[in-house]
Amino acid sequence: MRGRYKKWAKPYLEEHPDLVLSSIQKEDPFFQAAPLALEIGAGKGDFVLQMAQKYPETHFLALERDLSVCGIMAKKIEAAEVTNIRVMNADFDRVHDSFQGLKFQTIYLNFSDPWPKKRHEKRRLTTADRLEKMAKLLTENGEIRIKTDNDILYAFTLEQKVDKVLTMVDHQDQYVFDESTDAMSEYERNFRSQGKAIHRIVYRKIQ
Ligand SMILES: C[S@@+](CC[C@H](N)C(=O)[O-])C[C@H]1O[C@@H](n2cnc3c(N)ncnc32)[C@H](O)[C@@H]1O
Numbered sequence: 001m002r003g004r005y006k007k008w009a010k011p012y013l014e015e016h017p018d019l020v021l022s023s024i025q026k027e028d029p030f031f032q033a034a035p036l037a038l039e040i041g042a043g044k045g046d047f048v049l050q051m052a053q054k055y056p057e058t059h060f061l062a063l064e065r066d067l068s069v070c071g072i073m074a075k076k077i078e079a080a081e082v083t084n085i086r087v088m089n090a091d092f093d094r095v096h097d098s099f100q101g102l103k104f105q106t107i108y109l110n111f112s113d114p115w116p117k118k119r120h121e122k123r124r125l126t127t128a129d130r131l132e133k134m135a136k137l138l139t140e141n142g143e144i145r146i147k148t149d150n151d152i153l154y155a156f157t158l159e160q161k162v163d164k165v166l167t168m169v170d171h172q173d174q175y176v177f178d179e180s181t182d183a184m185s186e187y188e189r190n191f192r193s194q195g196k197a198i199h200r201i202v203y204r205k206i207q
Pocket residue numbers: 001002040041042043044047063064065066069090091092093109110111112113125185186187188
């Protein structure tokens with residue numbers, strides 16, 4: 001997700017250190033006190049905000065690499081006065097090492113950039129090596145939950161060889177939205193209103 005560059009985003013993110021983390025401090029009580037969840041590529045934050053309201057006992061880390069988009073998300077979370085989310089403006093590839101030691105019950109990938117051209121497939125968030133890195137960050141029985149509208153990304157993800165660390169416990173071509181456990185981002189709402197099928201894959205960590 002790329003929008004117009006927002007000049008205010010950088011100072012805004014810097015001025016809200018309680019909400020916006022510049023690095024991971026494992027001893028931070030936020031990471032100690034509750035079940036953890038991670039969204040990679042959280043965009044403008046609609047999904048994480050709804051999930052944090054639905055699961056107030058879970059602590060959510062929302063990772064977004066685009067500075068302006070991250071600013072929009074942080075502003076929204078601050079306005080909603082939701083306290084069980086922390087935001088980080090960073091790329092998963094650059095920060096996953098610093099997450100070692102944190103254990104997430106669930107990692108969410110919602111409508112990740114599909115990089116549809118074959119020559120760009122290594123950039124997809126669901127390459128086997130990235131899924132393996134995510135698996136290392138999961139609790140026992142922790143899950144990676146992936147939703148996409150994109151047929152190429154869906155087929156590519158199904159083909160990834162990750163069976164040493166993850167079991168695919170669910171994959172649906174036409175995922176029926178489950179209000180009781182899930183939330184819709186702006187992307188999902190738009191795609192559904194256009195009648196597009198939403199695909200979903202759930203992996204569980206192998207112990
Ligand atoms: C298509 S948008 C979807 C946003 C949101 N998940 C939603 O459903 O509305 C994908 C987002 O993932 C972010 N992103 C892509 N690769 C990332 C990475 N490696 N680390 C962090 N964010 C990433 C992009 O900047 C973009 O905002």
